[in-house]
Structure formats: C-alpha cells, structure tokens
Amino acid sequence: MRRADLASWSLGTFHACVLAIALLVVVYRLGGLDDALAGLSTAHGFALFLGLWAATVLTTTRALEAYRRSPAAPGGDLGPLVPSALRWGALNGVLFLWYLAVTQLVAVLASRPRLETLMLVPAAMPFLTIASLVAFVVGALVGLVFGTIDVQLLRLARSVAGASGVEVTRT
Amino acid sequence: MIALDHHVLELGVRWLHVASMALMLGGALLLWMSLRAPLTSEAAPLRAATTYEGAFWAAAGLIVLTGVGNIAAFGRALLPAETGWGVAFLWKLLVIVGLLGASVVRSLAVAQLASRASETRSMPATVSPTRAIARLYGVTAGAIALAVALAVVMAHGT
Numbered sequence: 033m034r035r036a037d038l039a040s041w042s043l044g045t046f047h048a049c050v051l052a053i054a055l056l057v058v059v060y061r062l063g064g065l066d067d068a069l070a071g072l073s074t075a076h077g078f079a080l081f082l083g084l085w086a087a088t089v090l091t092t093t094r095a096l097e098a099y100r101r102s103p104a105a106p107g108g109d110l111g112p113l114v115p116s117a118l119r120w121g122a123l124n125g126v127l128f129l130w131y132l133a134v135t136q137l138v139a140v141l142a143s144r145p146r147l148e149t150l151m152l153v154p155a156a157m158p159f160l161t162i163a164s165l166v167a168f169v170v171g172a173l174v175g176l177v178f179g180t181i182d183v184q185l186l187r188l189a190r191s192v193a194g195a196s197g198v199e200v201t202r203t
Numbered sequence: 204m205i206a207l208d209h210h211v212l213e214l215g216v217r218w219l220h221v222a223s224m225a226l227m228l229g230g231a232l233l234l235w236m237s238l239r240a241p242l243t244s245e246a247a248p249l250r251a252a253t254t255y256e257g258a259f260w261a262a263a264g265l266i267v268l269t270g271v272g273n274i275a276a277f278g279r280a281l282l283p284a285e286t287g288w289g290v291a292f293l294w295k296l297l298v299i300v301g302l303l304g305a306s307v308v309r310s311l312a313v314a315q316l317a318s319r320a321s322e323t324r325s326m327p328a329t330v331s332p333t334r335a336i337a338r339l340y341g342v343t344a345g346a347i348a349l350a351v352a353l354a355v356v357m358a359h360g361t
Contacts, residue, residue, distance in 0.1 A: 038256055038317075042310035045260040046303050049267045053296050056271065060292075061284055069275035074212055077275060081268045185304070189311030192339065193319075194332045 044089030121175015238337035
C-alpha cells in the first residue's frame with residue numbers, strides 16, 4: 033500500500049472521526065450508548081475504529097487519486113471529486129462490513145475454537161451478500177455527503193493558501 | 204492470551220488520550236508563535252508545519268479512539284444527555300467536530316503552500332498565506348483549550 037499523502041491522510045481521518053462522533057451522538061441521544069458500549073470489549077472497540085480508520089483513509093486516497101487523474105483536475109474544477117467520493121464511499125461501506133464480519137468471526141473463534149463455528153461461515157454468506165448491498169448504498173450516501181463537504185473545505189483551503197487554482201496536492 | 208488488569212488498561216487509554224491532546228495543543232501553539240514572527244525564510248516553518256499536520260491527524264484519530272474507550276469505562280453509570288454532564292459532553296463533541304473541520308482546511312492549505320514552495324524553491328514575497336495559517340493555528344489552540352475546559356467540567360462536575 034502506498035503511503036497516504038497529507039491531503040488523503042487529513043481528509044480520510046476527518047471522515048472516520050466525524051463518522052464515529054456522529055454515530056456516538058445519535059446513539060447517546062437515543063439513550064442506548066451505555067448498552068452499546070457495554071457489549072463491546074476495549075480490544076474489540078479499538079479494532080473496530082482502527083478498521084474504519086484504515087478503510088476510510090485507503091478509500092479517500094483512491095478517491096483523490098481518481099480525481100487527480102480526471103481531465104478537470106488541472107483546471108481546478110472540483111466537481112468530479114463528488115462522484116469519485118460516492119464510488120469510493122460505496123466501496124468503503126462494503127470493506128468495513130467485511131472487516132466487521134471477519135473481526136466478529138475471530139472473536140467467536142477465540143472464545144469457542146471449534147470446527148462447527150467455521151461451518152457457520154457458508155451459511156452466513158447469503159446474509160453477508162444482502163448486507164453488502166445495503167453497506168454499498170449507505171457507503172455511497174456517506175461518500176456523497178463527505179464528497180460535497182470536501183469540495184467546500186478544499187475551496188476554503190485554496191482561499192487560505194492564496195492559490196489561483198485548486199490544488200489537491202500530494203505532500 | 205495475556206490478561207491485562209482492567210485499571211491498567213483504563214489508565215493507558217487515558218494517558219494516550221491526554222498525550223494526543225498535548226501533542227495537538229503544544230504543536231499548534233508552537234507553530235502559531237513561529238509563523239507570527241517575521242520570517243526570513245518560510246521553508247523551515249512550512250516543513251515543521253507539514254510534519255505537525257501528519258502528527259495532528261494521527262493524534263486526532265487516537266483522541267476519538269481513546270475518547271470512546273473513556274466513555275465505555277463509565278459502563279452503566281454513564282449519565283444521560285439531559286444532565287449537566289451530558290450537555291457538556293455533547294458540547295465537547297461539537298467543539299471537536301468544529302476543530303476537525305477547521306483543521307482539514309489548515310492541513311490542505313499547508314499542503315498547498317508546501318507543494319508550491321518545493322516547486323518554486325521560494326515563497327511569494329507576501330507572507331499573507333502563512334499569516335492566515337498562523338491565525339488558524341491560533342484558532343486550533345483555542346478550540347483545543349475549549350475542549351480541555353469542557354473535559355475538566357465533565358471530570359469535576361457541573
């Protein structure tokens with residue numbers, strides 16, 4: 033994996049952090065945060081966020097690379113960044129779901145290392161397929177929202193840096 | 204599997220949370236002071252700023268990660284959103300989201316300035332971009348200080 037540049041690293045981490053905080057606020061406001069966190073060990077919670085963080089930085093890096101390759105990029109038109117964010121956001125949703133499934137399987141195998149547990153995997157595949165479709169759509173919507181926000185943030189950064197064109201630079 | 208004492212783990216998570224905050228706040232204050240001073244060359248402060256930005260986002264991720272861990276440590280004793288503690292908690296999260304949004308702008312601007320500096324090997328005669336970024340470092344330090352103040356309110360009651 034290539035090292036993420038500053039733009040991808042900052043935007044990817046921003047997305048992962050805001051997503052986690054938004055989820056935290058919604059669950060807290062609904063009154064179910066203590067129950068949700070009680071069912072999660074520290075190691076499992078850390079693994080979940082680290083997975084979300086890694087997948088989000090990876091897909092943000094790919095989305096920015098796709099934008100940099102687009103014909104509009106040299107002219108400073110940020111429009112193509114939004115569809116790129118939508119596509120890579122959809123993939124991020126699926127990636128994170130599969131990561132969740134693998135970490136859940138590892139947690140179950142660690143507590144009950146039996147062959148029967150592994151036999152459940154083929155039975156879970158139809159559910160995982162349907163869940164992947166849902167994650168694809170949710171990821172695309174989240175990507176669309178963040179892509180739109182990113183365009184505004186990049187415009188603000190351009191005005192702060194005093195640039196004549198929008199640069200999504202690799203530094 | 205190594206059994207880790209629950210209290211040692213909680214202490215480790217809190218230490219990481221505070222250390223990440225200290226890195227973000229200390230770095231922002233240092234760069235705010237450095238970039239406000241008259242500069243003969245902008246290359247060195249920009250290199251320092253670029254390094255800080257990379258570290259800032261690592262610390263931001265760790266703050267959120269360990270912050271959720273700290274909340275989980277409350278268990279069933281977590282106070283609801285309607286209490287004074289809950290209101291301070293929600294305000295702290297709002298301040299953090301604002302801080303992160305402003306920080307993305309700052310990081311992207313630093314990336315653009317550093318990229319231009321490496322291309323031209325010199326900065327424009329006007330120092331306004333770095334002055335603007337210096338102001339953003341000041342805002343960053345202020346927002347972190349506000350989040351710390353809210354954390355103190357949460358720790359010692361409202």
